[in-house]
Amino acid sequence: MLGCMVKEQVVGPPHPPEGDACPGALRLHAADDGALARVRVPGGFVGAAQAAALGAAAQALGDGELHLTSRGNVQLRGLAPTCAAELERRLAAADLLPSRTHERVRNVVASPLTGLDGNGYADVRPWLRELDTLLCASKEAAALSGRFLFALDDGRGDVAALAPDITLRAIPDGGALLVLGRRAPLRISAAQAAPAALLAAETFLRAAAPTAAWRVKDLPDAGAALSTDLAHRLNAPTTEPPSQTAPPPPPGPIPTGPTTALCVLAPLGRLTPAQWHALTSLAERTPARELRLTPWRGVIVPSVPADRARAELAALAATGLATAADSPWLGVTACTGRPGCAKSHADVRADARATLPVAPAAPVTRAAPAGPATALLPVHWSGCARGCGRPRGGERVDVVAEPGGYRVDLVRQGRVHGSVRSGGPELAATVAAARRGALNG
Template sequence: MLAAMPDSAPSPLSAGGVSPRAGGDACPGTLRLHRADDGALARVRIPGGVLSADQAEALLTAAARFGDGELHLTSRGNVQLRGLGTECGGELAGLLTDAGLLPSAAHERARNIVASPLAGLDGSPSIRSWLTDLDRLVCGSAAAATLSGRFLFALDDGRGDVDALGADVTLIAEGPSGAALLRIGAADEVFRVPVADAPRAALLAAEKFLSAARDSGAWRVKDLPDDVRAELVRTIGSASGPSVHRPRPRTATPPAPGPHGSRSATALSTDVPLGRLTPAQWRLLTETARRYGGELRLTPWRGIVIPCGGPFGAGRDEAAEALRTLAASGLITAPDSPWTGVGACIGHPGCAKSLSDVRAEAGAAVGPPGRLPVYWSGCERRCGHPHGEWIDVVVTPDGHRISHVQGERRDPPATTTATTTATATTTVRNDPVRLAAAVAEARA
């Protein structure tokens, strides 16, 4: 695997589906470290992004003891530790096991679950029982241990935020109906299942995918040949409830930075510039979480939500003061921050494949927030890119290529498929001022 492979590494496949297994699934975990240019890398799966304050402290301890001290958020709400010594694996695993972050060595890379970060906090349904049950079921399934480190479950509270992320198996809360909707890949057809049976239905769908992928060697549902994918959906549908036509949202809407709640703050939402947290920032977030009940929720958009409702709720003045303190540490606490919507891969020098230090370039080009998010990639792999619609800045030997992307990118920029649209591109070469202006114009 190449350096700094993200949770949502783009598929090199065409829309028709081709087996990607020739090179093997080398996604890192906590037991399988990856050697990057800045040292070994570990990826700690955080199902649903939910961390206790004690677990957050354990991660900080691990980063300080074994790595470079910083914590990196991924596009699946997981945490990466970088700059690790290559011989630290056993001690790291022991520390994470003691903190409850490694419940099953066999399943640690299969625990890829994203969840709506504001679920249960702003009047939306709580999906915590789904998260707990699904993680338990995955860790108890011998078949699930063979899932690729790229396979993704999503638990959506009905607002469509994580439903838009292109997961392989998605559960969607259907409001007061007492049912859940089950989506397979990006299919527009979903299946209604009883709420209590939803986590088991999601696991069974993943196990059926493994059977369907046996011949093609596909890692994800979208990697299956079209006919196999269609048959998989039909098979799961025949074992589920009635079908419902519900197209998947094309664009995800992350929680806005700032307070959430009307009369008092039920949650504080912060975004993290380029997903990179210093020890001081992580410690401050952990201390803030302890003040309001002791939980942090990492989001798939490299942010953190701190629930503060119920008996631990924050008044508006108290919430404003907490957000001012977080902002002073360099975190994003308001939608009008110049960093809102700006993302980048690890770039040079952390990744040998990157053609430039895209994080520094992204920082130099930061300006007023644009309508669209922008993502900077040091090479054509586009590790960790967003989903839906965004401005795509890719470093090439000819310069920085800027494209407006709508839909899932599976082919080169000049190609248009049923699920991908990229507008004509602009290439800027060796001119930082012009580059910043071109990115700002594209975002607007």
């Protein structure tokens, strides 16, 4: 749906920053289950025809499944190393590869309900289009790491909470806030938003050059001098950070005026060919003709006629997608694990499935935090200590595979507040206790 306006002719894939091994659509990663390609989808907005092309490529060249990332991008797995040229051809034909030199740096998340439910202060899609175009036109920006993240928040505070490097956030008066890492926001006009975000990225690259930092938080001062420099160059005053935050869109129907948006979750971020086909086919029958991939491994189908919403949601549920706000899959994520990753100590996806539905909590040594009895902390299963795909910020449970078992960590504000080692029959109860805010140990 969205694409850069600049079409560049470059022979061979671009060289990434030294040491940056993030895969892309051109730079495939060798995994135990075959090659892996990561296709950037800025903002998570993908047209129905583009989605169909992704599904066809996955089935023709890979294992047939599509894997959603924590940045709303798509991964194809099980690819033959010799398929790179054919994959490039397919992606370019679908306008999913508008810039060969910048395809790995188009890491942009956006509020997935922006312009739909009326809860944001602005529709950030114009920012998204402009920023993507500016990024691809900037020769300097091609040097950004594949890990560098932009977030466009419509004011509700959903994607601003994902620890981005550069955040644009809409505010009630029609302006915007520019935030570098965790520094104080800079107040700018809406017209400045996308150009200011690009300027921030280019300025970061100059500041990072002597340090080899890949992200703002990696700078020696965590971006303090960078933020001060931008405030001067943009004539932008600093202001207090907004306190408003919003949870991810819940699975189920979301009223959007005369139509309905349907939100579903892909269990563990993996979509089977049947599930992807069901979503793509539904999108093709709506006026918007698009899917919105969320950073929480969900998919939103906008503009579904209200009188068809219940039947369409039931059809999606029949494929195994999570379609209800009380689904046991809510808040459960995992890395690839075995057999796809040689570094993994366990088949974490199978073990995560084995803990659902959530077992009764084990005896705890302290009371769980106050709140609804059904509220559970998100949990991420990792096959090793690297924690690929692990959520950032907030409270969560990390379940990390180790030789001989798992370590279950209760994380608050980036710090471990409780940790136990568990395995076998006790694992499900231990994870359930941690998700309720307590650990027996």
